[in-house]
Amino acid sequence: MKCVLAVFSVLYSFKFALSQSQITKSIKEPESSLVSTRSQTVQNVSRLLDTLLHNYDHNLRPDFGGPSTEISVNMQVRSMGPISEMDMSYSMDCYFRQSWVDKRLSFSGYEDALALSIEMLSRIWKPDTFMYNGMKSYLHTITTPNRFVRLFPNGRVLYSQRLTIRSTCVMNLQDFPMDKQHCPLRIGSFGYTSDDISYKWMKGIPEPSFKSVNQAGQGDGVNIASDMKLSQFDLISTPTGTEVTLRNKGLHSTLIVNFHLQRHMGDFVIQVYGPCILLVVISWVSFWLNREATSDRISLGITTVLTMTFLGLEARKNLPKVPYPTALDYFVFISFTYIFSTVIQFGVVHHYTKVGSGEYYLEQLESEECPQMEKRKRSRLNTNGSSTLKEFRLSPSQLNKVMQDYRGALKSLPNGRARSDGGGSVLTPVSKKSRISTPSLSGVYDPKCLNHHPTAAIYRRVNRNEKDFSHKLRINL
The missing domain is CATH 1.20.58.390 (Neurotransmitter-gated ion-channel transmembrane domain)
Incomplete structure (x- = not known):
């Protein structure tokens, strides 16, 4: 019995090992077939490129001697700035894409586009596109040159590169800082005329990170990054167009894009x-x-x-x-x-408005006698009988007449004597026994009281003779 069980166990283990080997073989067969298919595809693409580039002259444009080659251009602007008024220039970072058809590179047997290395650019023809109003532009080379080439079965070539472009922008600053500027960018061929190459704008592939700031159907060849912000300006629109430029005794196809900018006022x-x-x-x-x-x-x-x-x-x-x-x-x-x-x-x-024209300096105002207080003093003197003469006011002509009358009266006095004192005759008292006392006219013609009167100028002239007149009226008999 034990011998029978041992025989069965040996047979079962042998059968199990045989099934495991079959399963392992069935798994390895697809992997090996996939590897072989990939290697075959690589070999086919390599042979295809070798075939395409056999007898290919990269010095001649497509359809040489025939119709002009059409170059489609698309720009995707990542950022703009700085925009300098001093240099009349602006800069931008963009993806610059060109596409054309070269029937010499068309192929069959492979449906997808071929992504080629940048070394292929030296082996195929490409347009000599440049910026007419460019100042200093360069290709990004970190970590490797930022460009690639794709080849489609129908012979279409897509050539893309990342550039920083600095171009001139002639600005009109008459409305600065409330101005709007139109900064153009002109793109064309450096050596080929319009008979060899013609340019046109190409609508870019829709991407969520890019948008068009123009109306529908306008400026489809230029897309702006949705998160792009400018520090001093707002980008309003980017209209595009084409023109033919006369240069170097030949007509050249030219693309134009205008960046319409509005300045911030903040x-x-x-x-x-x-x-x-x-x-x-x-x-x-x-x-x-x-x-x-x-x-x-x-x-x-x-x-x-x-x-x-x-x-x-x-x-x-x-x-x-x-x-x-x-x-x-x-x-x-x-x-x-x-x-x-x-x-x-x-x-x-x-x-x-100098001194004496109606106002006083602060020091004079502090020492000025109050006109109301002086008026009350004169009123009390008149009430008490201290003065028998009332206040009177005289015009300059009346004043001169009174002075003449008193001068004549003094001459007729027996004991009167006159004394010459330089500037004129001044009468002095000759008797102290009795005197006719007259009130001083300083209260009447006081400039401090009359300074704010409309006729202050007249009273200032009277004030010059006030002292002499007072002495002449104080006659001592």
């Missing part, structure tokens, strides 16, 4: 417009200062003028020396005129 409001408005308002503070505060008003005026000059120079620091004024220059000049006028106004007012 930075200039904060740095120029706001400070200028505040400086003008500060200069008006001198209108509320006292006229006698000469040093305060002059200091305020000179400080605002110098600050306004600094702001005007700072606003034009980043602008080219254009031969015409900008809108910002007009605003700064008008603000400067307002501030300068406040200083001129103070000088005019100070010149025509």
